[in-house]
Amino acid sequence: MSNSTISALSSASTPLSGSEILPLNQSGVTNSVSVANLTAGRAVSGLSFAAATIGAPASTTLSIQANGTTYATILGAGTNNGYFGIGTTSPVAQLHVVSASGGTTARFKNSGSGNFIDFYGSSRQGYVGCVDGTNFWVHSDSATGSIYFDTNNTTQATLNSSGNFLLATGNLVPSTAGKGINFTANTPASGMTSQNLTWYEEGTFTPTVVGSTSAGTATYGSAKGRYTRIGRTVEFEIYLDWSSGTGTGNLLFGGLPYSANGSTPYASATIGYIHNFTWTSGKYPMALTIGTQVNFYLQSLGGGSISSMGYSSNGTVYVSGTYSV
Numbered sequence: 145m146s147n148s149t150i151s152a153l154s155s156a157s158t159p160l161s162g163s164e165i166l167p168l169n170q171s172g173v174t175n176s177v178s179v180a181n182l183t184a185g186r187a188v189s190g191l192s193f194a195a196a197t198i199g200a201p202a203s204t205t206l207s208i209q210a211n212g213t214t215y216a217t218i219l220g221a222g223t224n225n226g227y228f229g230i231g232t233t234s235p236v237a238q239l240h241v242v243s244a245s246g247g248t249t250a251r252f253k254n255s256g257s258g259n260f261i262d263f264y265g266s267s268r269q270g271y272v273g274c275v276d277g278t279n280f281w282v283h284s285d286s287a288t289g290s291i292y293f294d295t296n297n298t299t300q301a302t303l304n305s306s307g308n309f310l311l312a313t314g315n316l317v318p319s320t321a322g323k324g325i326n327f328t329a330n331t332p333a334s335g336m337t338s339q340n341l342t343w344y345e346e347g348t349f350t351p352t353v354v355g356s357t358s359a360g361t362a363t364y365g366s367a368k369g370r371y372t373r374i375g376r377t378v379e380f381e382i383y384l385d386w387s388s389g390t391g392t393g394n395l396l397f398g399g400l401p402y403s404a405n406g407s408t409p410y411a412s413a414t415i416g417y418i419h420n421f422t423w424t425s426g427k428y429p430m431a432l433t434i435g436t437q438v439n440f441y442l443q444s445l446g447g448g449s450i451s452s453m454g455y456s457s458n459g460t461v462y463v464s465g466t467y468s469v
Contacts, residue, residue, distance in 0.1 A: 166178070281297075282294075348370045351368070353459075356393035357391075389457040410432045
């Protein structure tokens with residue numbers, strides 16, 4: 145074996161078992177050492193790439209495979225240049241991470257060209273965008289301390305440094321009835337029943353002159369009504385001018401947009417102007433809201449008895465009031 149290189153020696157016919165003796169030269173003295181001495185205290189395990197491989201099936205693509213299936217790819221050319229894809233090609237869609245031109249944008253996307261999220265780092269510093277028809281962006285501004293919400297490159301809402309949420313172009317629209325603005329942060333009075341503002345509405349309605357016994361008909365010079373509802377409170381205004389009325393009984397104005405809550409006291413209404421009426425001397429007209437009608441009465445001067453006001457075939461009245469629904 146003298147004057148022979150190690151590479152010229154023949155290979156062992158069987159794997160090493162640990163009992164073989166190896167020569168070791170130490171300070172000019174040749175000693176023997178066993179394989180077990182060399183591996184004492186160290187676990188030795190084999191490595192195998194039979195089940196998992198890293199290869200390049202195409203010259204521009206590096207793939208990571210397990211059992212013959214590609215689970216991740218790094219694409220190095222074409223429109224997918226720089227993409228890192230995760231997932232098998234079918235049926236799981238691929239997730240890509242890419243740095244766009246200039247290395248200022250990171251993009252997460254599925255396979256194909258749509259449904260991706262961009263993270264911008266230069267021209268749109270701090271932007272996060274979801275792009276696939278919706279073109280939705282969120283970005284911050286270090287100078288103002290605000291967060292902006294954009295669609296189609298236009299700011300639609302802003303959360304400013306004071307904690308206020310500002311709507312630029314649209315409205316705050318609850319999608320479910322009964323939902324609104326909750327004021328439970330405020331300390332309520334002892335009789336509180338709700339702190340949730342769920343209703344706002346404004347509009348017009350057409351009031352009518354009605355007799356309590358027989359409704360009848362009338363010819364109108366004007367029949368105008370408008371209202372505003374905030375929560376459970378309805379405020380209304382009525383202007384009626386009529387002639388040739390055929391109703392009988394007591395005078396009523398009908399057509400209020402909501403019925404007054406019958407479990408609460410009747411709401412009073414204010415008569416601003418009344419013309420072409422006659423009533424007993426020593427009395428004055430007053431009005432109450434009952435249901436969807438304004439009922440007219442006569443009150444004795446000095447707070448005496450109340451009587452209903454009879455139907456009038458013609459007249460002009462302005463009346464307004466507030467009631468709860």
